[in-house]
Amino acid sequence: MTGSDAMMARIGQGIELGHRGEREAARLLFSGLWDEIGASGDPMHRCALAHSMADVQDDVREELLWDLRALEAAELITDERARQAGVIGSASGLYPSLHLNLADAYHRLGDLGRARDHLARGRAAVGALGDDGYGQMIRRGLDRLADRLAASAPVEPPRR
Structure with missing residues (x-):
């Protein structure tokens, strides 16, 4: 070894x-x-x-x-x-899980903006994962977090 x-x-x-x-x-x-x-x-x-x-x-x-x-x-x-x-694959396969964890932590801390940012980054990187059990688990985690974020306080519209 x-x-x-x-x-x-x-x-x-x-x-x-x-x-x-x-x-x-x-x-x-x-x-x-x-x-x-x-x-x-x-x-x-x-x-x-x-x-x-x-x-x-x-x-x-x-x-x-x-x-x-x-x-x-x-x-x-x-x-x-x-x-x-x-x-398996490239180093980019590390990012979906990392961003999922960050998004979840920010969500639990009430920082919905950062949570949404990392959710979007995780979803953008999910193509680097295979269609195996691990990839499916991360995709389901991202989907569940998206549902929780959607149920959280709404995003304020930009001020004019």
Whole structure:
């Protein structure tokens, strides 16, 4: 296993902890891994870790900060690096889920403008996903969020 693969495997261990409901243990593992990776480490590692760390936060503001870190790192990931990490297709396949999570966090914080912006960006990027279970799950998530946003406070018309 290469160094890169080893880090992704360790991130995967944290994801498993989170899926089993061991959120605090996942946060502790991710925190240690974040310290190892560093702010200028491999963008794929930073993106995967931050995206996963967001999922185990109890405070939506903390979740948003981690989601923003994931998006920032994603912008530096090449298609080749994404393929090495097992991403099907190109690095652009990372964006629909990242924008969905950001839109959801902004919606829960009541920032409907930013929520709608990230929803639109997620929908614009959804073509990068396959028609597999993962792609369908993200599309359904975007559709559900669109419904929740439509039911939220209406968008104010521009002032004249």
